[in-house]
């Protein structure tokens with residue numbers, strides 16, 4: 001004999017019921033079967049909703065009633081060719097239900113006892129309909145009301161089973177029964193005095209387990225809408241997958257901590273008899289599912305699953321009067337037991353100064369009152385404080401029998417939560433170490449489950465959620481590069497880089513599952529209006545793990561919001577150099593926030609675009625080398641200008657050409673004045689640990705007073721024409737000395753300067769071409785022959801690749 005239980009979704013539509021019947025037919029070929037059914041999906045909730053409305057004297061309970069009725073009628077009409085006779089009987093049942101609801105409406109009250117009577121209609125109806133359909137198909141079927149078998153106490157809504165009577169009833173009945181298939185309604189039972197009771201929400205699983213244990217069957221099958229017990233709730237974590245084998249303890253812990261696929265008490269009756277529970281998917285019967293048994297199966301995973309419970313209230317009782325006084329906890333927990341309040345979670349600080357426990361949020365007020373009453377005397381003496389109640393919380397739990405023999409699991413748990421800016425309010429770990437649980441904000445649950453799942457089950461792939469601001473030349477190149485490298489990174493570096501948000505100064509779009517990079521321009525043009533603050537808010541609201549904000553603008557206001565991102569543990573990658581070259585205090589603050597919130601702040605492209613300059617310097621310093629001096633040509637624009645300027649080509653036209661070809665800022669004065677180079681050497685000095693300000697840098701400008709004092713770009717170009725002789729003089733002098741003009745940045749002994757220099761032949765700067773940059777690091781380890789980084793120091797492609805490299809570095813962290 002086998003016991004099969006089908007859940008609400010499995011019997012939720014005519015189409016699914018047909019699948020159930022096919023499974024029953026197949027399975028009954030090998031042995032007689034007992035089939036326990038839930039109410040049609042969603043009906044229990046609707047019955048309770050109708051009852052609540054009626055109790056509140058809200059007439060719309062009738063609308064809900066009509067809906068419940070029409071759902072059932074539709075199922076019947078879709079299933080049976082000639083539904084008349086079934087409909088007649090079902091109609092009579094609905095009349096009774098309506099009268100019950102009218103009664104609740106009239107007396108304005110819904111007691112637990114009436115509530116059980118009300119919800120029992122769900123299973124009674126579904127089992128009746130399915131049995132009728134099976135008979136209609138001439139299958140050897142009988143319907144038995146499990147209320148005649150399962151006898152409980154009077155604890156309405158979650159009654160306790162009297163196993164002596166129940167087991168005897170079941171054995172006696174099935175000894176005499178000779179049908180191949182017996183249909184039983186799940187969830188419903190009766191008290192000794194004959195009142196309708198139920199076994200608790202989700203209790204049809206329990207019905208099946210009770211019957212399976214009483215009949216000592218070989219296997220209990222729970223058929224549902226997912227392919228087994230998953231590593232975590234598959235509705236919240238897309239990457240979750242079914243666990244093939246679990247021990248009873250693991251299954252119990254997982255279900256107790258919210259894996260709703262199995263009702264927790266289900267395990268107990270079958271555990272004692274070692275009857276395996278097989279969880280299967282009605283919609284995909286071919287899937288293996290999960291087998292729960294006490295057979296030890298080899299499994300390399302120490303953490304088997306991650307569960308969570310929402311709607312938790314955390315209550316804390318504290319005060320000096322608790323220390324060392326025996327019986328304190330007993331009084332506390334007795335108070336809760338008397339109120340029939342279930343405790344989900346307990347921790348106590350070792351100082352005994354406080355006890356903290358988690359309960360269902362619906363019991364919070366009742367618990368608060370009862371405890372404050374129970375300890376009224378101690379509270380009046382200020383020996384303890386009135387109980388503190390916090391709401392809006394959830395518990396997440398790592399479950400696995402083998403966690404006790406592995407160290408470092410809680411470390412991984414908390415570092416993963418910490419890295420993702422998820423605040424842990426309380427923790428508990430039983431000595432058996434089958435479960436480590438943490439209380440967190442409910443709004444963080446999805447992020448917590450996803451990041452923990454990634455850490456414990458997808459060891460290999462890490463998802464990076466990228467938000468790009470500044471979709472111009474460089475931004476578009478970055479998007480292209482990410483698109484092109486996506487599969488490579490996933491395969492080789494186990495990084496799944498998703499662009500979740502994009503914005504420019506006008507538009508912004510988001511897709512939490514990743515924007516389709518093959519088709520983003522069209523949606524982007526029709527996107528919402530953007531703002532710096534609005535973009536930030538959306539990043540925070542999405543609350544995704546491994547979030548990275550990428551600033552591809554040159555906008556001061558964008559750089560002013562980095563601190564907010566870092567404080568939310570969102571990493572920042574910037575090619576915008578304003579933040580790092582602004583006041584030292586601001587730079588330092590961002591570095592500190594990055595450390596404090598474990599959120600990387602990377603800006604390799606601030607100096608030399610994609611060239612690995614900052615990274616090289618950081619590595620030198622971190623590995624204990626000391627920088628003696630830095631000499632560099634860091635302006636692609638100035639390099640271009642002085643490589644093209646000569647006695648045959650005037651200075652004005654050369655600068656115009658540089659601007660035209662995109663080698664200068666829109667305002668070429670920023671480049672020509674040397675400010676841009678000064679900012680870059682400032683950043684290098686700071687990376688070398690020197691708290692320098694931009695004013696500390698000596699800037700010997702080669703421009704004339706008139707150039708520097710021009711009040712517009714046009715005016716500036718006019719002054720260049722007027723001062724041509726000045727520039728020709730610089731050129732002639734360099735020629736006479738057999739030198740090249742280079743705009744050089746230097747750092748030495750904590751001081752920095754920038755300015756035009758005549759570079760002699762043979763010097764590494766002499767032959768620097770086009771828009772190339774070069775940096776020479778003289779250090780203790782490289783005292784004579786410097787470490788040189790050289791290459792294209794400007795351009796959209798290389799800048800984008802520098803940003804991309806920063807993103808990948810964060811992923812590899």
Ligand code: ADP
Pocket residue numbers: 006007008009010038202223224225226228229230231232233234235258259260261262305
């Ligand atoms: P049924 O109506 O068949 O009893 P339930 O809705 O009670 O089904 O339970 C199945 C649901 O449990 C799944 O659809 C899924 O959303 C939820 N669930 C939560 N955690 C898990 C988990 N770890 N594994 C599988 N399902 C889970």
Ligand code: ASP
Pocket residue numbers: 007008038039044045122186187200201202203204205
């Ligand atoms: N129908 C009941 C409920 O929704 C029992 C069950 O489905 O297991 O809670």
Ligand code: MG
Pocket residue numbers: 007202205260261262263
């Ligand atoms: Mg269920």
